[in-house]
Amino acid sequence: MHPHDAQVSVVVIGYDDAPHVTHAVRSALAQGGVVREVIAVDDCSTDGSPELLDALAAEDPRVRVVRRTDNSGGCGTPRNDGIDAATAPYLMFLDSDDVLPPGAVDALLMAAVAHGTPLAAGLCVRRELPSGREVPWQPELYERSAVVSHPSRRPRLAYDTLCVNKLYRTDFLREHGIRFPEGRFRYEDFVFSARVLAAGPSIALVPDTVYVWHVRRAAERLSISLDRAGIDNWKARMEATRQAYEILLGAGEKRLARAARTTFLDRGLRMYARELPLRDAGYRTEWWKLTRAYLSDFDAADFAQASVPGRLIAQVLLASEQPRDLHRLKELAARPARLTPPYASTADGTPVWSQDLPQVQLEHLLHRPMQHLPVAVDAELRPRARATRLRLRLHELYGRVENARPAGVDIEFVLREDSTRVGLARTAALEPDADAGGWTAELPVDLAALGSGTWDLRLTLRFDDGTSRDTTPHAVTGPGLLGRHVVPSVRHGVLLVQPYATHSGALALRVAPGPRGVTSVMGRRFRRLIHWK
Template identity: 75%
Template sequence: MDPHPAQVTVVVIGYNDAAHVTDAVRSALAQGPAVREVIAVDDCSTDGSADLLDTLAAADPRVRVVRRPVNSGGCGSPRNNGIDAATAPYVMFLDSDDVLPPGAVDALLAAALGRGAQVAAGLCVRRELPSGREVRWQPELYAKAAVVPRPARRARLVHDTLCVNKLYRTDFLREHGIRFPEGRYTYEDFVFSARVLAAGPRIALVPDTVYVWHVRRSAERLSISLDRADIDNWRARTEANRAAYEILLGAGEKRLARAVRAKFLDHELRMYTRELDLRGPAYRREWWTLTRAYLASFDAADFALAPAPGRVVARVVLAAAEPRDLSRLKEIAARPARLRPPYPRAADGTPVWSADLPQVELDHLLERPMHLLPAAVDAELRPRARAARLRLRLHELYGRMADAGPRSVDVEFVHRESGRAGLRRTAGLVPDPDDDTWSAEVPVELSALDSGAWDLRLRLHFHDGTSRDTTAHAVTGPGLLRRAVVPSRRHGILLVQPYATHAGALALRIAPGWRGMTGVVRRRLGRLLH
């Protein structure tokens, strides 16, 4: 006897996604007999998507197609259509360009039934395409199976704003009137998730991967949430965050409401700050104005809950009427955070952001444990025919580095797509007698690295036994960050490009062999011609 009779409705929503919608629906059907029905809501597509869905429905009676007469402009309305049409005791959501991995529904349904939970949630992985690189979403929440009797018992739940990696009791959503915002609402998940948490459900967490989120950054039409280049995206994000806060506060969930604001400081604010130098002056000015206005509604307790880097960024924005210090803010907003010189102090000796913003105090740096300090390391890499030389320079930080005693640095180049280490080295850190820095020079055998992007990661070791994992700021200047061709025993030649990431960290691109070099040149010419 099947332990999971047909108890789940999977709502698949799509708009003009004929290339992927079939795979999404089939991944839901492949979940097996636990799925009673797949309700495919087509948001008035014009590319033949609805016809593909009709073909799937003709082949499998579990598929029901709902055609919206007009396009909603967002994801909320079609999901609401799916909730209204669902006949099964449980419902979950799937976007047309994503898939459910095998066993996802069984894992969530078993947890919901076995734990008497109105909501069951599992791990989502973001799969970058075409590389296939996977990044786990909020893995801390799903490290092991658990039951949360009430959401306030685990405030970290507000960080998982996705609706798609969860199974909901249908009558729970209907009884509490939990729906998505209608129409074009860019971050509808934020509001829906807040409404779910505000209703106080019992939540079962499972470590299983239950959703694969496909990220196609090279697509002609980016997903709504990935298209961050327009200021309207930031405006929508802050408004959705504000709405989530007010929903939870209105439900008496003050602890969760404050956690929403702490998440904003640690996640949204830091992410968009790292991208400010990619935007034009008009965007930056408007972003600064919008952000100042929103942050003005935060109180001291909201700031106290957030990790230090987000608090520092927020206080600089609040203290300055116009955009400033963008390069330095990008570094403190990085993960891990880096605080580059200068290191000024107020008249009483308190560390501050800058001499003209003494109200932005950095006194927490005098107390933070070493493994959390925003250590600043500058890096220069000069590819050469014989051996590349990586030069590192660690800066003092209000006396904390000298107190700990810099001893050595572990250097590692990690392949961005696969996550594997291609090169590891260790070098001693030598104090510079002329300034408050410590230096190391490391030979780098570039031939040990395959094609692709490589991130530089460092681990600093100190004489007091502490250590700090960090990245290095890419130094710019004459002869630096230039493409070079170097010989390789394995590949004949290597095309090497040191560069600075969006967060300002040093990284490498490698193209081995004549074929690799030709491919790089061809792509570059293509960009120039277009």
């Protein structure tokens, strides 16, 4: 028997998730003998999930089913039930619609035991379904194995608010009374994670992928992290962040508390600002008012630790009582950030957000390295039968672009589902264009070379001073620029091409080659129209 066998309880929580819960539990059982038990807490499901769990328990005695008699309305209470039921020295959490990759529990347990830490953490990846595209979560924390003697030595730990990519010593949680908020409390992991860090554990970090977070944007019932259309979601996020901050501050962990606010500015604020143009006027007004009130408690040091985009968005909010410049804020909130015109300045030449908001100063733009500047590039893609043309326009930014002397731009169309696959790569010179008020490049695009899929456009701007800047281009709107085009193709007969603007305003492209691809896309569009009617 392996010395680490039967050392871990895996707590799986679920509610009305019959299509996925079996897969989740099996992924925990597949970790091998290291798992003593899989505690499946069913939050009073009515879709047949309890029967599926009973069947799994009949197959494998390691499965223990805990049935709640009333629905808690959140994720915290069933996880607390799992903590109470756990009998193993260590425990992990798993949501019913996610999975543990092979070897995840072993990797975490070996690190915790080897270093004697009550907590071990590893990399989580967000897997977009059905595409399968994976995006690592907070990868900077998990680049290499490390042991952190106290969380305050690495404040960035507060950025990782997830509870599921970690292994906890069970008696550590119980001795410190660390639990989740009960009931209908959204973003409960923000508060739980703050309570863990406030207890001051040593932490073993591993570079292994230990959790796969499934992102199902087309699901009938969206997860809390995706269901952001209502203002209550934003209220819950602010409340969870507020509690996390107060927990850490109350424990004397000022650097960690500040990091919690930095995370709010860098992640939450930017995410929701990108989506503001999608919301109605009532939502925007209330969101703006609530956010201004919340940010009014932040001090200068809180803002100083945040990224430039997060800090600027907060400053514009605090400077204006009413929603404004929503599309410009959306561009600034993009990753990478884009600061679009106008580029206003005061009489003494100090860059400012706008002439009527001179208190929001952008003087830092005069000193930041070029590779970090939020330069803006406009992009127009015009699908044509003979030759599709891509036109780019690089804007000046308070003299910084001209001083660096634009030379050229490297262009890549990258498959959305697999960011390692480049469908088309080109290089073009950037030429001064007095009429356009900046620098332009124009080049042909062979759409047939891309193939079927959704393609993101990535740019690397190169300058004669030896610097460069990676960015994405802003999608220019106008007649004939965005929307579906049917283009003849020698290779495929016909292409259905759709340039469009992403939620962050960047130009992207959908391509469906061949008559079958065109028919499939048009059929889906027709069915959507019938559905909405």
